[in-house]
Amino acid sequence: MEHLTNQSIQTQFEQYLQSASDQDKEILSSILTNLQQKKDTSGSYLSALIKMETKSFANKQLEITIPINPIIHNSLDIVHGGITATLADSTMGTLVHRLLPEHQTAVTTNLSVQYIRPGKGSHLSCTASVTHQGKQLCVTEARVVDDRGKLVATANGTFMVIAKSK
CATH class of the missing domain: 3.10.129.10 (Hotdog Thioesterase)
Structure with a gap:
């Protein structure tokens, strides 16, 4: 896997959001919220x-x-x-x-x-x-x-x- 930088991840997000539907954006938001909450627990991703x-x-x-x-x-x-x-x-x-x-x-x-x-x-x-x-x-x-x-x-x-x- 290539080395990821904040900039490369941000670029991926921006490219994705340009063509994302409202449902795509809802799902992405849910994923990000859940991953943020994961940081406070010992459960799996x-x-x-x-x-x-x-x-x-x-x-x-x-x-x-x-x-x-x-x-x-x-x-x-x-x-x-x-x-x-x-x-x-x-x-x-x-x-x-x-x-x-x-x-x-x-x-x-x-x-x-x-x-x-x-x-x-x-x-x-x-x-x-x-x-x-x-x-x-x-x-x-x-x-x-x-x-x-x-x-x-x-x-x-x-x-x-x-x-x-x-």
């Missing part, structure tokens, strides 16, 4: 870009939501299936991480997503729970629903418990 927000964590269950906007649409103007899978994987993985001792974390070893209906509306919510928590593996399940409470997808995930890197 991806979770910042799609604005993942933890809503609740209780009774070994975790809920994360994302707003639905054009940046996560596929060419059919519905939520891209990979975004739905990412929401499920992130919710299950975050839950497992929160349940582990401080010196451990977990990584996905298996993810299975069953799509029920298109992701539409104002937001998607994913609720994850643990079905098995062992010393080496955690098995989870998740449900993704739209803003009307309609089931969009279900998912199952297996996570390998590992030591945190120092």
Whole structure:
């Protein structure tokens, strides 16, 4: 990757804005706002870009939501299936991480997503729970629903418990 300077980035922005539609500008503004907020958290760039927000964590269950906007649409103007899978994987993985001792974390070893209906509306919510928590593996399940409470997808995930890197 070439060395980027503030000037080269500013030039890119100016060139983009010259031909950008109003929707393009809204999306760019949203991306920049989310990236600015990312600077204050330890989350990933991806979770910042799609604005993942933890809503609740209780009774070994975790809920994360994302707003639905054009940046996560596929060419059919519905939520891209990979975004739905990412929401499920992130919710299950975050839950497992929160349940582990401080010196451990977990990584996905298996993810299975069953799509029920298109992701539409104002937001998607994913609720994850643990079905098995062992010393080496955690098995989870998740449900993704739209803003009307309609089931969009279900998912199952297996996570390998590992030591945190120092």
